[in-house]
Amino acid sequence: MPSKILDGKALAKLAEEDIKASVSKLKENGITPTLATILVGVDPASATYVKMKQNACARLGMDSIAVELSKETTTEELLEAIEKLNQDSNVHGILLQHPVPSQINERDCFDAINVEKDVDGVTCIGFGQMTMGEEAFGSCTPAGIMRILEHYKIEISGKNAVVVGRSPILGKPMAMMLLNKNATVTICHSRTTNLQEHIKNADILVGAVGVPRLIQKDWIKNGAVVIDAGYHPAEKCGDIELEDIDSIASAHTPVPGGVGPMTINTLILNTLLAAQKLI
Numbered sequence: 001m002p003s004k005i006l007d008g009k010a011l012a013k014l015a016e017e018d019i020k021a022s023v024s025k026l027k028e029n030g031i032t033p034t035l036a037t038i039l040v041g042v043d044p045a046s047a048t049y050v051k052m053k054q055n056a057c058a059r060l061g062m063d064s065i066a067v068e069l070s071k072e073t074t075t076e077e078l079l080e081a082i083e084k085l086n087q088d089s090n091v092h093g094i095l096l097q098h099p100v101p102s103q104i105n106e107r108d109c110f111d112a113i114n115v116e117k118d119v120d121g122v123t124c125i126g127f128g129q130m131t132m133g134e135e136a137f138g139s140c141t142p143a144g145i146m147r148i149l150e151h152y153k154i155e156i157s158g159k160n161a162v163v164v165g166r167s168p169i170l171g172k173p174m175a176m177m178l179l180n181k182n183a184t185v186t187i188c189h190s191r192t193t194n195l196q197e198h199i200k201n202a203d204i205l206v207g208a209v210g211v212p213r214l215i216q217k218d219w220i221k222n223g224a225v226v227i228d229a230g231y232h233p234a235e236k237c238g239d240i241e242l243e244d245i246d247s248i249a250s251a252h253t254p255v256p257g258g259v260g261p262m263t264i265n266t267l268i269l270n271t272l273l274a275a276q277k278l279i
């Protein structure tokens, strides 16, 4: 049987209908959900991602405020910009586009975001709350992946989940979200010595490494659910070798059109939820 396509693009489109309706209702109450985006520097990929997020806001009737800072911005200047947005009662969500230029202390700046406005789920406090199963905006890419798994009724409890990558915005929160749904979770990273062996054991495999096609199809267990968070436009692929995946996986996210659209949709959904808390 061919591997089921976990179509993030279609799911995001479907979710947009509900979001649009909820935004209209909020507007009737005098609240327009508003996302502030902060872009530091001129990285073209980051600029494209921010534009896509702003476009999604516009499409759904939400507002966005674009803060664009020069590549020479210091940590102090960025902290000041974040504080202004924290104080602005018209702003419901703050997105600081990752990565920021190397002279900036990104962690300090992420953690300066008021947790109520941390719709991208990047603060340590938000991570801790999510990990403890408390109400929190989870980091958008893993939270989007969880929404895909839920929509397609992928069983998680009791399954072996292997997350390849341990970044603060993706691998680590992904592992915690799967753990909270009772998977047995293995986290692999660049110092993992027997990567293939771990991957062979995965009922649910998440590739979040940032290396084109690092995970080869021969390493994947028959019938595994394969989630590829990577996207490499130049190579037109993700982090997992998805060619011929039909003969191996039971389900998989395509690249593009899998994880990416649900990341943006989750950010927008979280901004709506943050605004809804005001009524």
Ligand code: NAP
Pocket (backbone or CB within 6 Å): 141, 164, 165, 166, 167, 168, 169, 170, 171, 188, 189, 190, 191, 192, 195, 207, 208, 209, 210, 211, 214, 229, 230, 231, 232, 239, 259, 260, 263, 264
């Ligand atoms: P990152 O911060 O560079 O982290 C990469 C992780 O992969 C690190 O934990 C690293 O291990 C691990 N790694 C690197 N090489 C490895 C190897 N050979 N074997 C095993 N592990 C290895 O990247 P990220 O921000 O998490 O992003 C990961 C991927 O997801 C990228 O392709 C990115 O484009 C994609 N992404 C997609 C979205 C979306 O919306 N679709 C959003 C964010 C990211 P160490 O910790 O040991 O260095």
